Amino acid sequence: MDRSETEAEIFGSLFVLGQHLTRHTEAALVPFGVTSRQWLLLAVLTRAFPGQRPTLSQTAAVFGTSRQNVKKIAGQVAARGLVELLPDPSDGRTVRLAVTDKVSAVFDTTEAVAQQRAFLGAVFADLTDCEVATLFGLVSRCIDTLQRTDATGEVPA
Structure with missing residues (x-):
C-alpha cells in the first residue's frame, strides 16, 4: 500500500x-447515569x-464540536446536577461552565x-507500555493539527 492508501x-x-x-x-457508563458524550464533556472540563x-x-474547541452542541450536552448534565451554566460576570451574554462537587x-x-x-485497562490490554506511549503521542499530534485547522478556519487539504 502507498501512503495515501494507508492514510x-x-x-x-x-x-x-x-x-x-x-x-x-456507553455500556460502562450505565452505572454512572451518563452517556459517553456527557462523560466526555465532564472529562474535558475537569482535565483541560x-x-x-x-x-x-472554549469548551467546544477542546471537545471538538460546536458551541451549540456543548450547550445541549451541558444542559443535560446540568439537569443531573453535575455542572452549572453560569453567566459571565463581565459579559452576561457569555455562558461559563462550572463542574459541581457531585462529579x-x-x-x-x-x-x-x-x-x-479496569475499563481502560481492557481497551489497551493488547498494547505494550511503549505502544501506549506512541499511540498517545500520535493521537495528540493529530488532534493538535485539527485544532490548529479549526483555529485558522482552513479545511485540511
Whole structure:
C-alpha cells in the first residue's frame, strides 16, 4: 500500500474504532447515569480546565464540536446536577461552565476509580507500555493539527 492508501485505511479505521469505543463506553457508563458524550464533556472540563469556568466556546474547541452542541450536552448534565451554566460576570451574554462537587462524588469513589481503570485497562490490554506511549503521542499530534485547522478556519487539504 502507498501512503495515501494507508492514510485512507487509518482514517476509516479511526471511525470504526470510535464506534466501538462509543458502544463499549456507553455500556460502562450505565452505572454512572451518563452517556459517553456527557462523560466526555465532564472529562474535558475537569482535565483541560481544572478549577476553571471555561466558556461554551472554549469548551467546544477542546471537545471538538460546536458551541451549540456543548450547550445541549451541558444542559443535560446540568439537569443531573453535575455542572452549572453560569453567566459571565463581565459579559452576561457569555455562558461559563462550572463542574459541581457531585462529579467527584460520582466518579472519584474507590469503586468508580477501579471500574474506570479496569475499563481502560481492557481497551489497551493488547498494547505494550511503549505502544501506549506512541499511540498517545500520535493521537495528540493529530488532534493538535485539527485544532490548529479549526483555529485558522482552513479545511485540511
